[in-house]
Amino acid sequence: MNENDVTITAVIDGRRVGRDEVLAWEARRIPRASRKLGMKAPSGPVEGMRRAFCDGKFELGVDEIRRRLARDVRLSDAVARVTGGLSGGRRATSVCDLYVEGGDAQGFVDWFSDAGRDDYAWSMVVASPDHFIIDSTADSRQEVIETTGGSPFATRFFVDYDDTSRLTTARDPAFALELAGVALTGADTAVGGVRHQLRDDRYSFHLRACVEFPKLMAPQMVKEHRWHLACEFSNWIEGAFSA
Numbered sequence: 001m002n003e004n005d006v007t008i009t010a011v012i013d014g015r016r017v018g019r020d021e022v023l024a025w026e027a028r029r030i031p032r033a034s035r036k037l038g039m040k041a042p043s044g045p046v047e048g049m050r051r052a053f054c055d056g057k058f059e060l061g062v063d064e065i066r067r068r069l070a071r072d073v074r075l076s077d078a079v080a081r082v083t084g085g086l087s088g089g090r091r092a093t094s095v096c097d098l099y100v101e102g103g104d105a106q107g108f109v110d111w112f113s114d115a116g117r118d119d120y121a122w123s124m125v126v127a128s129p130d131h132f133i134i135d136s137t138a139d140s141r142q143e144v145i146e147t148t149g150g151s152p153f154a155t156r157f158f159v160d161y162d163d164t165s166r167l168t169t170a171r172d173p174a175f176a177l178e179l180a181g182v183a184l185t186g187a188d189t190a191v192g193g194v195r196h197q198l199r200d201d202r203y204s205f206h207l208r209a210c211v212e213f214p215k216l217m218a219p220q221m222v223k224e225h226r227w228h229l230a231c232e233f234s235n236w237i238e239g240a241f242s243a
Helices: 019-036 046-060 062-087 105-113 120-126 219-240
Strands: 007-012 015-017 091-101 131-136 142-146 155-160 177-184 190-200 205-214
Touching (some): 007 019, 007 219, 019 046, 019 062, 019 219, 046 062, 062 131, 062 142, 062 155, 105 190, 105 205, 105 219, 120 131, 120 219, 155 190
Antiparallel strands (some): 007 015, 007 091, 142 155, 155 177, 177 190
């Protein structure tokens, strides 16, 4: 199977969104993310731009990316502490449904969870222009530095897929599988989380991507993050079933 054998339709706020719309959103984000790193944006078809930009990030290296985004991370950490504290554990959710023809739910979960793959870090980062660093840590958490939603700042957090106790989104029994965990700051303060649920259905499979933000997060950022979800998961799904 290759990525051309996979068809993905996103649903955002009840509206069906074709793959072309998601790719157009991705193409618009690449120059913005490039500027944040002080890089020249690649040109050409979006698929080539995606790979070239990701290769450029890896050429910079994680230490240089951390240096260039250090101010952003400090500011976003401060915002997260304030909004998280004032939200009192309440959450706002950003949700996007993906209906996939080709592949299967368990196959995707296995691919996504396999941090031992040689291409793991690259495959995680390439899925969205707003991904700067995504990798597995020594304690099996997932470190993420990315721009979430329409935020002007990059943020850093750790997803603990072994801990769902602090999520507020209920598990839906209609979905057999999930990728879920709490999102933590570097100081282990819970600031949100993910509960991505999957099931095989009359298509090939249905993925409901859900991110929890502090309740007082700006509503426009929460809404915009649905496009981030549509972009990253569409690219991850195509990557998972392109072999």
